[in-house]
Amino acid sequence: MDSTSQKPVVLITGASAGIGDAIARRFAAGGYNIVAVARREDRLQKLAGDLEGIAEVVVVAGDVSAAGIPERAVEAAMQIFGRLDCLVNNAGSGKWAPVHETDDATLDEVIDISMKAPFRFCRAAIPVMAAGSSIINVGSVFGTLGGLDGGIYCAVKAGLVGLTQTMAAQYGADGIRSNLVAPGVIRTDMTEAAWEAPPFQRVNHEMTPFNREGTTEDVANTIFFLASDQGSYINGQSIALDGGWSTTKYLCKEALLSERVAD
Numbered sequence: 733m734d735s736t737s738q739k740p741v742v743l744i745t746g747a748s749a750g751i752g753d754a755i756a757r758r759f760a761a762g763g764y765n766i767v768a769v770a771r772r773e774d775r776l777q778k779l780a781g782d783l784e785g786i787a788e789v790v791v792v793a794g795d796v797s798a799a800g801i802p803e804r805a806v807e808a809a810m811q812i813f814g815r816l817d818c819l820v821n822n823a824g825s826g827k828w829a830p831v832h833e834t835d836d837a838t839l840d841e842v843i844d845i846s847m848k849a850p851f852r853f854c855r856a857a858i859p860v861m862a863a864g865s866s867i868i869n870v871g872s873v874f875g876t877l878g879g880l881d882g883g884i885y886c887a888v889k890a891g892l893v894g895l896t897q898t899m900a901a902q903y904g905a906d907g908i909r910s911n912l913v914a915p916g917v918i919r920t921d922m923t924e925a926a927w928e929a930p931p932f933q934r935v936n937h938e939m940t941p942f943n944r945e946g947t948t949e950d951v952a953n954t955i956f957f958l959a960s961d962q963g964s965y966i967n968g969q970s971i972a973l974d975g976g977w978s979t980t981k982y983l984c985k986e987a988l989l990s991e992r993v994a995d
């Protein structure tokens with residue numbers, strides 16, 4: 733393409749699976765072209781094939797924490813589409829352990845993928861973004877309140893809230909909005925292994941005042957809304973997608989009335 737795309741353009745990291753895949757499909761349905769970033773090129777090509785005729789998808793295969801990848805992805809948006817309207821920093825490490833059990837390799841890996849990479853993508857994207865653009869970071873409810881065993885996962889997600897707020901202050905007056913979504917637990921590859929375990933059941937059912945589990949589409953729909961004109965006065969916010977888990981002290985009646993068993 734040698735002229736500016738008529739359609740708006742979104743750059744999505746971690747678009748090869750789970751929440752990122754749902755975000756890509758939602759933006760495609762909403763009229764965007766897409767720059768899709770992740771390590772598994774075959775998954776990104778499959779996404780591009782699925783969206784043929786709906787959206788143009790440019791695949792940038794690589795590790796978000798590798799040098800040059802953010803710049804390569806932003807350059808792809810500008811060279812192929814001539815614009816970049818939205819950046820969604822979704823790729824993240826799911827490594828999760830208490831502080832006293834976290835070694836330096838894990839510490840560095842989670843910070844590299846989930847904190848430094850979003851920062852670098854923002855740094856690369858902001859200079860090419862025009863007024864009306866926006867950035868959405870994917871945090872977690874476990875970055876807005878304490879959660880057992882979260883360790884560096886929770887620390888970097890809290891860091892993303894700070895990054896979102898400082899960018900809201902820095903670039904809001906230029907018409908570039910920054911927001912964060914904070915999902916509760918959503919069934920994806922990241923959580924599949926633990927999905928049936930008691931802690932997930934408690935969070936999803938006993939402690940959430942809602943009659944169904946959250947889905948990747950719930951997250952994608954909210955991100956799309958935040959990027960759209962419908963959300964054009966929302967800046968610097970963290971929106972929890974957790975059915976009310978983080979804002980209530982809900983406990984279902986069965987749990988509330990059960991006796992606590994002492995160890």
Ligand SMILES: NC(=O)c1ccc[n+]([C@@H]2O[C@H](COP(=O)([O-])OP(=O)(O)OC[C@H]3O[C@@H](n4cnc5c(N)ncnc54)[C@H](OP(=O)(O)O)[C@@H]3O)[C@@H](O)[C@H]2O)c1
Nearest residue numbers: 746748749750751770771772795796824917918920921922
């Ligand atoms: N699922 C939940 O319950 C939940 C709750 C709160 C927040 N979140 C957040 O939501 C985001 C997406 O998670 P998910 O549940 O959709 O997980 P997922 O299904 O495991 O997908 C993770 C995505 O991130 C990509 N990714 C991971 N590391 C990467 C790296 N180093 N370089 C490039 N891409 C990388 C993966 O692609 P490749 O493997 O192909 O590189 C994949 O597309 C994460 O930031 C996560 O922390 C999830």
